[in-house]
Amino acid sequence: MQLYRTLGKKLVIAIGVLACFGLYSCSEITSHKTLFFAHSLPITHPVHKGILAMQEALNEKSGGKLQIKIFPDGQLGTEREVLELLQIGSVAMTKVSAASMSSFAPEYRVLGVPYLFRDSEHMFSVLEGKVGKELLEGGSEYLLRGLCFYDAGSRSFYTLDGFIKTPKDLNGKKIRVMNDQMAVNMVNRLGGSATPMAYGELYTALQQRVVDGAENNIPSFVTSNHYEICKYYTVDEHSMVPDVVVVGTKFWDTLNDTEKEWLQAAADESVEKQKKYWQETVEEGLEIIEKANVEIYNPDKSLFVEKTKPILEELKKDPVMKEIIDEINNQ
Structure with a gap:
């Protein structure tokens, strides 16, 4: 049906x-x-x-x-x-x-x-x-x-309860991601529970605590009004999609x-x-969330980089992907 x-x-x-x-x-x-x-x-x-x-x-x-x-x-x-x-x-x-x-x-x-x-x-x-x-x-x-x-921009985590200071802080947390396998793999690799969900459904899901947080850039965090609910924004900048x-x-x-x-x-x-x-x-978004009492934390990114390295290595097993990745790394 x-x-x-x-x-x-x-x-x-x-x-x-x-x-x-x-x-x-x-x-x-x-x-x-x-x-x-x-x-x-x-x-x-x-x-x-x-x-x-x-x-x-x-x-x-x-x-x-x-x-x-x-x-x-x-x-x-x-x-x-x-x-x-x-x-x-x-x-x-x-x-x-x-x-x-x-x-x-x-x-x-x-x-x-x-x-x-x-x-x-x-x-x-x-x-x-x-x-x-x-x-x-x-x-x-x-x-x-x-x-x-x-x-x-760059995508970072924002949550209902506390910062994601290290990957361990994602343990047991349901994090909304796009319906994209790479995003799912990333959150799961870091220790969280990736939860694919339509963007339009996320505000209500956060309100009702169906998920514990999400990941996105500052402008989307603001225009979606998610900053009204999530008061912790961790600038880990895990991806630039x-x-x-x-x-x-x-x-x-x-x-x-x-x-x-x-x-x-x-x-x-x-x-x-x-x-x-x-x-x-x-810049405007940062001013808005500051006034809304959203706290911002800049973690040690190396901990996140290390945990997600296997994703890159797995993708490089595909010869086409390896060629593209090598070109990007050499640029």
Whole structure:
């Protein structure tokens, strides 16, 4: 019965979006194309602001011939559901975590490895270089072409009761993670009990103590209002999983070369602005949580690095993953 309900929901979403596309497909009459861009974040989030920058840049570069209509706040479904809508051509674009992309394009798994990047500068030198380009273009094999990476900061633990000063403090704690095997392995390896859960369900789960905590970046911690409940934020920065702007190849292939250039250029232009928005939001977020009496702790990261090393070593048994990891380490 649950399967039918899930399939029914996706069918309703797809039919609804296709109906909307019908309203915007009159390019002969309106002389423009509209790209439906769906994502799960609130409009106050710095990633949404980056998408707005892309929207503006594309409108300017195309002279209004190629436009973006944004559906935020999970209006068209979860990250996974929207990626599936891209694959069948019902939605043109989305923004998802690289962790979500790894369920469709396996090479993205590497970006979820704990402590893979030395810092944000190292991360973006990788993402904007050869490795990043290959990952973005490689998604086309799965009908999901990446256009660019957005800053999603570093992810750390936040909890209801006490700091995670060492991995031992995770023992017996249920920690919400994304529905991503790498995140599950990381929390379990550190001694916690990984609990995959939809992001939209987390606030209530924390309120009702279904989980003891979660892990995310500062802007998401604030915009989700999780800081109202969790008063302990441990800056262990266990992962730097970027966001990915993705266009479905079903839609991409309908664009001519000039339109593709406009779209890629608008995406590239929005990256630097999104990074700026991100930093501003982190600073604002720190002020907000300080006023809300959230305590912050900076642990000895080496203890966490050591406990999670087997995840990296296991992934390197795959020759493709080893090659990517070696390129990242050598950069």
